Amino acid sequence: MATMGQLWTNTGSGLATLMFVYTIFKQFFPQFGDNLEPLFHRIFGLFYPYIQITFHEYSGEHFKRSEAYLGIQSYLSKDSSARAKKLKANTTKGSKSLVLSMDDKEEITDDFEGVRVWWQSKKEGASRQSFSFYPEADEKRFYMLRFHRRDREVIIKKYLDHVMREGKTIELKNRERKLYSNTPGQNHGNNTKWSHVTFEHPATFDTLAMEETKKEEIKSDLVKFSKSKDYYKKIGKAWKRGYLLFGPPGTGKSTMIAAMANFLDYDVYDLELTTVKDNTHLRRLLIETSAKSIIVIEDIDCSLSLTGQRKKKEEEEEDGDDKNMIEKKMIKNEGENKESKVTLSGLLNFIDGLWSACGGERIIVFTTNFVDKLDPALIRKGRMDKHIEMSYCCFEAFKVLAKNYLDVEESELFEEIKRLLEVEEIKMTPADVGENLLPKSEKEGAETCLKRLIEALKEEKEEAKRKVEEEAKQKKEEEEEKQRKKERKAEMDAEKEKKKKIEENGEEEHRV
Ligand SMILES: Nc1ncnc2c1ncn2[C@@H]1O[C@H](COP(=O)(O)OP(=O)(O)OP(=O)(O)O)[C@@H](O)[C@H]1O
Ligand SMILES: [Mg+2]
Structure with missing residues (x-):
């Protein structure tokens, strides 16, 4: 009895013969070729139990590589580098390292839920003889996926999703991360736009000086957030999380942000509020941010009219005697507001509202040296979900x-x-x-x-000791001065009282 292998070999050679006969037939009788093609495919399908899907490198839009192709390339890169014998090394735009993929005509297998599939990298098209600046333009590359027809359900419903998802994850890991900033040098008309450089800050949670338990808590909070897409969807909340980092200068607030970005593989948007003209501009900048990013507003307490409103209030409460001084300050504030009209409510509205429409995960981080100075509306839970104190070195x-x-x-x-x-x-x-x-x-x-x-x-x-002593000395002197003033006032009052009495006595004597 023939073995399974022999059976396949026989079927294979049978199919090859059929194909050969069909090709010859088509050449001699081209008028019948087109009519017979569907019939031929049906016969071929009866013996050939595999289904093939092709994914072309360029499809649809000109010069834009297909997302599916790139996703598959990334997905296969992890296996091809280990298994394929001929590899191709590419640098893709925005990728921080070489991407190894299997070379043309290579084939590798992949197993998924007990199903085996075959991936092949292929190339078709003319190899031109003439000179061109774009020698590859006529070549069409594609990946071909082959699987048994009994596995159709699993492949279509699950496997392709799995490939795309994994591919995206690998792509994200390989991509070069960016640090965006809205610097005034990049003015477009009146508005600043994001400009970017490669984000290469070396800080990580391992190098961050902080109590281990606190670090672990922050890390697990970040991991939970980044994996909670479905959860946020379920509870109907925008997929965002706010952190407030506060503490004296030099305690590692900025370093912590870099460590967070490196930990999550996110981009960083460093938002300089002082160069943002108004709320509309702020909104535009924030909408332009991409998913998987950390939006940073440093030193929020120094950020213009956010605290400007508070400044005015405080000034009103000041001693009324110094009216000139207040007026001067008010004029100064108005000047500042003219330069930048971003308001607290504008920022809060955005944090609360519009992000829901943007999709994708975003983290917003505020830093400040003086947490007590901030408006409570800005830092209430729900807006700034986690408050992290960065303090002196333990x-x-x-x-x-x-x-x-x-x-x-x-x-x-x-x-x-x-x-x-x-x-x-x-x-x-x-x-x-x-x-x-x-x-x-x-x-x-x-x-x-x-x-x-x-x-x-x-x-x-x-x-520190000197400072404490100096402060104590100053306080003592102030107390003494106060005491002296009090005594002087008491003396003057007594003097006045005495004078009054003498005067009253004088008047009485005069009347008598
Ligand atoms: N917790 C920390 N762990 C490791 N390095 C730190 C830490 N804090 C500060 N540093 C070091 O000190 C430098 C200044 O720290 P960083 O800029 O993060 O402070 P900051 O809290 O953001 O200060 P500022 O309030 O002035 O912005 C960093 O370059 C970093 O090397
Ligand atoms: Mg800082």
Whole structure:
């Protein structure tokens, strides 16, 4: 009895013969060729149990590569680099690394839910003899997917979706991420537009100096957000999340944003509100942002009329005597508002409303040095979902910096540093700690740097002590001055009282 292999070989050669006969027949009797083609395909289909789908590189719009083709290319790149024997290396626009894909005429197999498929990279078209600047223009590349017809359901309903989804994920991972900014140098008429550079900030959560538990909490919050597309859809909320980072300068707010972007593989839009003319312009800029991005507004407390309204209010509450001063300030505020008319409500409306229509996930991050200065409407939960305090360097954070800067994980000097940071509670920002740990010459070893940090911490302690003493002294002097004023006033009052009495007595004597 013939084996399965022999059976297929026989069928295969039978089909080849049929094809050959048909081609000859078509050449000699072209008038019958077209009529017989459907019949031929039907006969061929009876013996050939496979279905083929082709995905062309260029389809539809001219010069625009088909998304499906690119998705498949990315999807297959992970397997082809491991399995195909002939590979092709490409740099695609916006990709940060080489994309390896299988070369023309190569075939690889893929298994999905127990179903096997075959992918082939193919090329068709004339190879021109004449010279052209675009020698490849006539070549048409495509991927051909082949599968057994009994698997049609799985392939059409599930597998192709799976390929596209995975392909997109790989594409996103490979893409070059961008840092966008709306700098005033890029003026178009009156409005600034986004310009971009490659985003290559090296900060990661591993290099971020912060308590481990806090880092883990933020990381899992980000992961949960990025995977919650369906959840946000279900609850009818725009797929966005707001973070407020607050803390003194040099505690790592900007570094944290870079670490977030690197962690999620998102683009960053650095929005400079002072160059945004008005709410309409702001809206346009925000609508232009792409999905998978972090929109950053740094130092929100310094951002013009957002706090301008508050400034006016505060001024009204000021001592009425200084009217001239207030008027001057008001004029100044109006001047500022003229330059930029972005309002708090404009920004809030956008955060709350329009994003729902934009689709795609976005994170918005505000940073500030003074959280108390912000309008409560801006930072209420729901708008800024997570408030993260970036504070002075703790021992755990120091250890991260020591590892980053000096490659040191243990040292007997650590005890002293721990005591200074935890027992003495000396406040130093991670930026200052880092500056002290940074070797200043080739010769400087880790120990020298750690000792420099200890000295700096001690100096900081002295400085803090001096400050406290100075403040106490100033306060005491103010109290004394107040007391003196009080006593002087009491003396003057007594004097007045005395005078009054004398005068009253004089009048009485006069009357008597
Ligand atoms: N938590 C941290 N972990 C690691 N490096 C840090 C940290 N904080 C500060 N640094 C270092 O200090 C420098 C300044 O930090 P960063 O710009 O992030 O501070 P910031 O809080 O944004 O300050 P500002 O309020 O002035 O904008 C960074 O280049 C970084 O190297
Ligand atoms: Mg900053």
